[in-house]
Amino acid sequence: MFETLQSPAADKILALMQTFRDDTRDNKIDLGVGVYKDETGNTPVMRSVKAAEQQLVNEQTTKAYTGLAGDPAFADAMIDLVLGDTVPRERIAAVATPGGTGAIRQAMEFIKRASPDAAVWVSNPTWPNHPSIIKYLGMKLGEYRYFDEDTCGVDFDGMMTDLGTVAAGDVVLLHGCCHNPTGANLTLAQWGAVIAVVKDRGAVPMIDIAYQGFGDGLADDAAATRMVAESFDEVLIAASCSKNFGVYRERTGILMAIGRNADDTKLAQGNLAFLNRQNYSFPPDHGARVVTMILTDPALRADWEEELETTRLGMLDLRQQLADELRRLSNSDRFDFLAVHRGMFSRLGTSPENVEKLRADYGIYMVGDSRMNIAGLNADTIPVLARAIIDAGI
Numbered sequence: 001m002f003e004t005l006q007s008p009a010a011d012k013i014l015a016l017m018q019t020f021r022d023d024t025r026d027n028k029i030d031l032g033v034g035v036y037k038d039e040t041g042n043t044p045v046m047r048s049v050k051a052a053e054q055q056l057v058n059e060q061t062t063k064a065y066t067g068l069a070g071d072p073a074f075a076d077a078m079i080d081l082v083l084g085d086t087v088p089r090e091r092i093a094a095v096a097t098p099g100g101t102g103a104i105r106q107a108m109e110f111i112k113r114a115s116p117d118a119a120v121w122v123s124n125p126t127w128p129n130h131p132s133i134i135k136y137l138g139m140k141l142g143e144y145r146y147f148d149e150d151t152c153g154v155d156f157d158g159m160m161t162d163l164g165t166v167a168a169g170d171v172v173l174l175h176g177c178c179h180n181p182t183g184a185n186l187t188l189a190q191w192g193a194v195i196a197v198v199k200d201r202g203a204v205p206m207i208d209i210a211y212q213g214f215g216d217g218l219a220d221d222a223a224a225t226r227m228v229a230e231s232f233d234e235v236l237i238a239a240s241c242s243k244n245f246g247v248y249r250e251r252t253g254i255l256m257a258i259g260r261n262a263d264d265t266k267l268a269q270g271n272l273a274f275l276n277r278q279n280y281s282f283p284p285d286h287g288a289r290v291v292t293m294i295l296t297d298p299a300l301r302a303d304w305e306e307e308l309e310t311t312r313l314g315m316l317d318l319r320q321q322l323a324d325e326l327r328r329l330s331n332s333d334r335f336d337f338l339a340v341h342r343g344m345f346s347r348l349g350t351s352p353e354n355v356e357k358l359r360a361d362y363g364i365y366m367v368g369d370s371r372m373n374i375a376g377l378n379a380d381t382i383p384v385l386a387r388a389i390i391d392a393g394i
Contacts, residue, residue, distance in 0.1 A: 178343025
């Protein structure tokens with residue numbers, strides 16, 4: 001049987017990570033892997049997470065299974081974080097998932113179960129796992145323009161034109177904040193226009209929100225998701241705790257499904273639980289319980305919010321430093337977009353050939369589409385990167 005298997009295409013980001021590890025140069029810079037790093041290059045455990053874990057070790061009395069949907073307290077805490085009081089709780093179904101990726105996968109399974117002929121529309125570009133999962137499940141895939149390579153901002157006119165062709169019943173996948181891989185975000189006014197066209201087409205919105213708190217703050221980063229939630233009868237939301245709580249390896253995520261009424265939501269809840277059962281049965285609990293403890297304990301939450309805000313401001317400072325240094329070296333404003341982008345990533349807007357030149361000649365690693373992890377920089381490496389970008393003729 002095994003001999004009939006075909007080798008899957010290599011994951012470009014994972015392959016890049018291995019190439020970086022194999023590079024023996026002392027001055028190499030890793031801007032490829034999508035994890036937060038502090039000024040020393042470490043991905044730290046947050047203070048509140050350590051405190052909650054210690055408390056959990058001392059107080060937890062069982063490792064028995066949770067329910068198929070996970071701990072209800074986790075769902076309540078995350079719904080409050082993402083949606084606040086935008087939508088009545090009885091309209092929201094939710095299941096815990098293994099990370100944000102698990103939430104995306106379960107959302108696609110849910111869409112396929114509810115509407116097998118629906119196409120899922122994703123931004124071009126988007127996080128590579130979005131189209132990969134959609135294609136693997138044999139679902140229809142649509143793309144809408146999003147990034148303008150010349151301005152390194154949102155191609156809003158192209159986006160609106162493409163969304164105007166979406167069919168009734170299709171699903172439009174939108175990034176709630178800190179667009180991955182570009183870092184270019186819609187304004188709230190543009191979100192309003194997107195909501196209008198998606199409603200007009202009779203499509204269902206789905207939000208992927210993986211970086212809440214990394215862009216403009218917890219509330220501001222949730223603003224667009226809340227606008228969508230209050231504007232539609234049905235919405236899917238996949239949220240990740242990997243970045244804003246730093247619990248990458250604990251695989252902590254949640255899928256929410258907003259229904260038009262309590263009866264529809266109850267039906268959605270049953271189907272989400274069924275899909276969890278078919279995939280992994282009971283979701284992992286450790287990370288979810290730690291997150292719940294932090295969000296519901298005033299002292300832990302205050303410390304978490306303080307550290308998250310320090311992280312966010314640090315990334316904004318790195319962006320500004322890089323933009324300023326490139327402005328100085330280039331004597332132009334063509335890289336000022338880096339300070340406008342939000343989140344961990346920015347897309348430089350250059351060719352794969354130039355990305356390879358940066359790797360081969362300067363030991364600077366970024367994804368082939370020129371996505372770079374801003375959090376992988378520090379005060380020492382910013383001048384090195386800026387000089388390499390200019391010398392490479394980008």
